[in-house]
Amino acid sequence: MSKVQHRSKLIVLTLAVFFASSALGAHFAQAANGKKAQHGLLRDGFDQNFYYEGTNFLHLERLYRALFNKKARARDVNVYDEVPDSRFFQNRHARKRFSLSELERGYRESEGPDASGKLLVTSGKLEGLHPGFFVQDVRGDRYLFKFDPVSNFELATAAEVIASRFYYAIGYNVPQYTIVTFKPEKLEPAPGARAYDDTGFKRPLTAEKLEESVLFLPQDAQGRFRASASKILRGEIFGNVPFQGYDADNPRGHVPQQDMRAMRAVCVFASWLNNYDVRESNSLNVLQGNNEDDPATPYLIDFNSALGASAAGSKPPMYGYEHMFDFGESSKSFLSLGLWEKPWQRKWRQAGGRPHPSEAIGYFNNIDFDPGRYKTQFPYFAFKDLSLADAFWAAKIVMSFSDDDVRAMVKAGELTNDEDVDYIAKTLIERRDIIGKYWFDKANPLDHFDVKGGQLVFQDLAVERGFHPRDGNVYRYEVIESDANGRGKKIASLDSKDSALTLDSAWRADSSNLDILIRVGRQNSSSPGPYVRVELGSGQIKSITHED
Amino acid sequence: MKHRVSIFLIFALILLPGAVLAQELSYDPYAQNFPEIREDSRVENAGKHFLVYPFEILRWPIDKILVALDEYHVPKKMQWGYDLLDAQGITPRVSLGRLGAGVDVDMVRLVHKKGDYPDLIAKGKVYWAHDVVFDVGTEIGLQRIAGDGLHTSASFQYDDRPEEHFYGIGPDTSRGEGSSYNMERTQVDYNIGYDFSPLMGVDLKVGYVNVNIKDGEDGGRGVIPRTFAPGSIPGLTGDDLVSVGIVWDRDSRNLKALSTEGGYGRLGLSFVEGVQSSRARYLRYQAEVSRYLSLGSPRRVLAVHAYAEHNDEVNDGIVPFHQMAKLGGYGTYPRLGHPLRAYDFNRFFDESILLLNVEYRYTIWEYNDFKIDALLSWDEGQVFGEFSDLQLRDFRESYGLGFRLSLANNILFSVEMNHGDEGTNFYVKSATPF
Numbered sequence: 001m002s003k004v005q006h007r008s009k010l011i012v013l014t015l016a017v018f019f020a021s022s023a024l025g026a027h028f029a030q031a032a033n034g035k036k037a038q039h040g041l042l043r044d045g046f047d048q049n050f051y052y053e054g055t056n057f058l059h060l061e062r063l064y065r066a067l068f069n070k071k072a073r074a075r076d077v078n079v080y081d082e083v084p085d086s087r088f089f090q091n092r093h094a095r096k097r098f099s100l101s102e103l104e105r106g107y108r109e110s111e112g113p114d115a116s117g118k119l120l121v122t123s124g125k126l127e128g129l130h131p132g133f134f135v136q137d138v139r140g141d142r143y144l145f146k147f148d149p150v151s152n153f154e155l156a157t158a159a160e161v162i163a164s165r166f167y168y169a170i171g172y173n174v175p176q177y178t179i180v181t182f183k184p185e186k187l188e189p190a191p192g193a194r195a196y197d198d199t200g201f202k203r204p205l206t207a208e209k210l211e212e213s214v215l216f217l218p219q220d221a222q223g224r225f226r227a228s229a230s231k232i233l234r235g236e237i238f239g240n241v242p243f244q245g246y247d248a249d250n251p252r253g254h255v256p257q258q259d260m261r262a263m264r265a266v267c268v269f270a271s272w273l274n275n276y277d278v279r280e281s282n283s284l285n286v287l288q289g290n291n292e293d294d295p296a297t298p299y300l301i302d303f304n305s306a307l308g309a310s311a312a313g314s315k316p317p318m319y320g321y322e323h324m325f326d327f328g329e330s331s332k333s334f335l336s337l338g339l340w341e342k343p344w345q346r347k348w349r350q351a352g353g354r355p356h357p358s359e360a361i362g363y364f365n366n367i368d369f370d371p372g373r374y375k376t377q378f379p380y381f382a383f384k385d386l387s388l389a390d391a392f393w394a395a396k397i398v399m400s401f402s403d404d405d406v407r408a409m410v411k412a413g414e415l416t417n418d419e420d421v422d423y424i425a426k427t428l429i430e431r432r433d434i435i436g437k438y439w440f441d442k443a444n445p446l447d448h449f450d451v452k453g454g455q456l457v458f459q460d461l462a463v464e465r466g467f468h469p470r471d472g473n474v475y476r477y478e479v480i481e482s483d484a485n486g487r488g489k490k491i492a493s494l495d496s497k498d499s500a501l502t503l504d505s506a507w508r509a510d511s512s513n514l515d516i517l518i519r520v521g522r523q524n525s526s527s528p529g530p531y532v533r534v535e536l537g538s539g540q541i542k543s544i545t546h547e548d
Numbered sequence: 549m550k551h552r553v554s555i556f557l558i559f560a561l562i563l564l565p566g567a568v569l570a571q572e573l574s575y576d577p578y579a580q581n582f583p584e585i586r587e588d589s590r591v592e593n594a595g596k597h598f599l600v601y602p603f604e605i606l607r608w609p610i611d612k613i614l615v616a617l618d619e620y621h622v623p624k625k626m627q628w629g630y631d632l633l634d635a636q637g638i639t640p641r642v643s644l645g646r647l648g649a650g651v652d653v654d655m656v657r658l659v660h661k662k663g664d665y666p667d668l669i670a671k672g673k674v675y676w677a678h679d680v681v682f683d684v685g686t687e688i689g690l691q692r693i694a695g696d697g698l699h700t701s702a703s704f705q706y707d708d709r710p711e712e713h714f715y716g717i718g719p720d721t722s723r724g725e726g727s728s729y730n731m732e733r734t735q736v737d738y739n740i741g742y743d744f745s746p747l748m749g750v751d752l753k754v755g756y757v758n759v760n761i762k763d764g765e766d767g768g769r770g771v772i773p774r775t776f777a778p779g780s781i782p783g784l785t786g787d788d789l790v791s792v793g794i795v796w797d798r799d800s801r802n803l804k805a806l807s808t809e810g811g812y813g814r815l816g817l818s819f820v821e822g823v824q825s826s827r828a829r830y831l832r833y834q835a836e837v838s839r840y841l842s843l844g845s846p847r848r849v850l851a852v853h854a855y856a857e858h859n860d861e862v863n864d865g866i867v868p869f870h871q872m873a874k875l876g877g878y879g880t881y882p883r884l885g886h887p888l889r890a891y892d893f894n895r896f897f898d899e900s901i902l903l904l905n906v907e908y909r910y911t912i913w914e915y916n917d918f919k920i921d922a923l924l925s926w927d928e929g930q931v932f933g934e935f936s937d938l939q940l941r942d943f944r945e946s947y948g949l950g951f952r953l954s955l956a957n958n959i960l961f962s963v964e965m966n967h968g969d970e971g972t973n974f975y976v977k978s979a980t981p982f
Contacts, residue, residue, distance in 0.1 A: 040618030043611050051607050058599040075585055080577040091578050200624030318914055330913040334922050338848045338910025345847075450573050541575060543583065 308362025650675025728764025783868020793818025829865020890968025
């Protein structure tokens with residue numbers, strides 16, 4: 001065989017493999033589109049801790065971005081660098097403030113289970129010390145009841161309800177969560193009820209089995225059980241919400257979930273609420289439309305591991321600091337021969353190896369809390385791809401909650417002791433400010449741009465929130481003129497202490513568009529930080545882009 | 549006036565964040581007005597991700613299996629099955645690495661008499677591992693006799709080991725002279741002892757063992773009679789041995805497998821006499837000690853283990869080769885040798901042994917009750933005949949690196965790599981050598 005023939009065969013073979021891969025890739029890319037995506041802890045654990053971690057840099061664009069420290073711009077943002085409403089995310093409190101009572105009530109379809117009559121257990125899990133029941137009340141409404149661990153009365157139930165209020169007010173869909181208390185005798189197995197027990201098999205639920213399963217549940221002073229009751233969602237469950245890859249519910253067409261700012265920002269909100277357990281299997285896609293073609297509505301669910309809680313008791317000390325399996329942290333420990341004390345180990349040691357003395361609080365404090373290093377259980381691509389612009393957007397939302405807003409939502413946890421309510425609210429308020437300061441300092445914190453009276457005006461949110469004094473800030477402007485072909489030319493550069501830039505009429509004479517890049521210089525800071533680009537046209541703001 | 553100012557300030561503080569965000573803009577910042585983004589064509593998309601596609605084919609079935617395991621509560625069912633058997637006194641043993649399986653049976657629990665006879669011992673076991681061992685045994689006895697530390701038991705054991713390795717006797721044997729033999733043992737023991745405390749006890753043992761030696765079944769190796777000169781290996785035709793001995797031990801470890809403090813010590817002395825045609829007659833001295841030291845934290849542990857054994861011929865007696873001290877391998881059941889991990893199991897035989905194992909164990913990952921310890925190991929040991937034969941140059945080293953995954957301080961598996969003069973050994977085990 002001649003060399004030419006050999007080379008031709010090689011080229012043909014290479015192309016065949018490439019296009020076969022291409023077709024295969026397209027298949028996988030579309031597999032999740034409109035198809036039921038099912039997850040569980042085992043799958044999430046394998047996929048996220050091992051598979052995607054292992055193949056991360058086989059995605060050439062991810063490798064390129066890692067090598068050159070680039071971030072992929074979110075693709076669900078509009079021209080003003082905001083995330084418009086979608087099925088996944090709706091701008092709520094940050095757009096139009098909820099009243100304190102609305103914040104406390106959260107998402108509501110009813111007043112919660114009616115515990116005045118029998119509570120019929122239709123199915124559930126009777127496993128060990130952590131049973132959970134599907135319950136039907138006298139009104140016929142169906143709920144999922146989850147209880148506190150025996151060691152920590154009010155911990156998990158309060159965490160679930162409180163966190164649900166935050167997620168809803170932020171803009172995500174959550175089921176209705178309420179606290180319900182009831183006497184043990186109210187619980188009765190429904191006719192034909194079956195439940196998973198310790199054997200892992202689903203068996204008929206008898207009154208004896210039910211009684212046995214609640215034997216170790218904590219009770220209040222009146223001998224009542226306390227549960228978080230999530231109202232069963234209307235519609236057909238259609239698997240879990242993919243945190244990466246493609247999802248049918250996407251206003252931007254075929255945009256991977258990891259390129260959605262509202263998805264990436266989930267990790268920022270998780271850091272605020274210490275919701276380590278946010279994962280694909282703690283989400284639901286629900287078909288609620290009347291037509292078959294209506295896309296599913298994505299929900300975030302299961303918040304009983306937020307704040308200082310985990311399902312089994314106080315939050316384990318490594319949560320929030322390491323992924324379930326964390327190659328980076330483990331490698332550091334390995335290479336240091338175990339002499340390096342991990343941040344969570346230091347914090348736990350400083351805490352005396354004990355959580356908060358109140359069992360309703362668990363392990364929740366702000367010692368060593370670093371918003372940039374907070375880790376959820378799994379290292380989703382979406383969370384890794386969080387850019388400064390994404391984090392700034394999330395931090396803006398976090399900062400939109402006042403102290404009273406936070407207290408109102410914490411109140412929804414119906415904790416018995418006021419000290420516990422105060423502690424949780426205080427911790428969340430401090431945490432809010434730590435997050436705000438961290439991301440406002442990292443990103444460009446200028447926002448609320450407008451053109452008024454011939455001036456480009458804006459707000460420096462870091463100053464407005466008191467993270468920096470009003471004096472001593474320098475705004476560095478670069479004015480770039482763009483022609484019709486998009487070619488830009490810098491025509492002015494100036495520094496100002498004012499959060500307003502007078503638009504010189506000469507700049508606008510011939511240009512079709514004007515780009516203004518603004519950076520912020522702080523006292524005691526040598527570098528001006530990332531930019532925000534404001535595009536002006538016809539005296540209007542055409543677009544705003546925070547540097548990623 | 550001051551009061552009014554305070555009220556004003558409080559209101560201002562509460563309303564400020566809202567006021568900031570509620571500021572009217574001349575445009576709707578939440579408008580569904582998206583910038584134009586060029587989407588990748590299918591070919592471009594494939595170009596970016598094609599390296600991953602072959603792995604996706606692997607992920608797909610694994611995901612399906614994992615989802616099914618979750619959905620059908622399979623881990624729970626398996627746990628329940630294991631617990632159910634365990635509650636009946638049946639403990640399954642499975643070794644995927646060497647294709648082995650077996651079961652330990654506590655017959656008192658099996659017949660639901662543990663409540664009536666808490667101190668009665670009646671156990672049985674059977675274990676088989678391909679080309680390694682077939683082992684069956686039983687033990688009957690009593691603990692806490694008269695409510696005290698007195699205990700007694702009798703046991704029977706039969707094991708057949710088709711491929712025991714043998715390289716000759718002494719520290720200077722050649723790896724090239726590897727042979728294998730089949731050892732079949734039938735053993736009856738009686739033991740009576742007293743526990744002075746939960747930590748410390750002494751036992752008197754009397755036993756009989758019949759050992760049959762045949763050619764090994766390892767196809768790639770020679771057999772002893774053809775590899776070694778006739779008559780050079782004592783006990784090659786097997787032996788019948790009776791023994792009487794005393795053992796003192798003390799165990800102050802806080803955990804059996806991954807101790808972080810305390811230690812273990814054992815001293816043994818026994819006399820062995822050959823019966824029928826056996827010429828064996830010797831005294832066996834054994835000393836073993838291990839210590840576990842936390843280095844400022846239970847996450848850093850220095851584990852030290854030392855072992856010494858000497859078999860001293862009495863009168864004109866011999867020590868059969870199959871009863872000699874053995875060195876090499878990982879040092880855990882079903883193998884019989886002591887740990888010198890970079891060397892083949894049973895690599896060295898002789899009448900005496902000196903061994904030191906040191907491990908620095910440190911935790912690198914924790915998640916709830918799961919833990920991974922990294923370990924650096926160093927084994928140093930030699931075999932020798934008499935004490936006068938002991939020479940520094942005959943010590944053999946093994947250096948190792950490994951990781952141990954444990955759940956609630958029970959080892960799930962240990963992966964280790966050990967290097968020495970004769971190469972590198974890899975192990976996947978569910979135990980520690982000490």
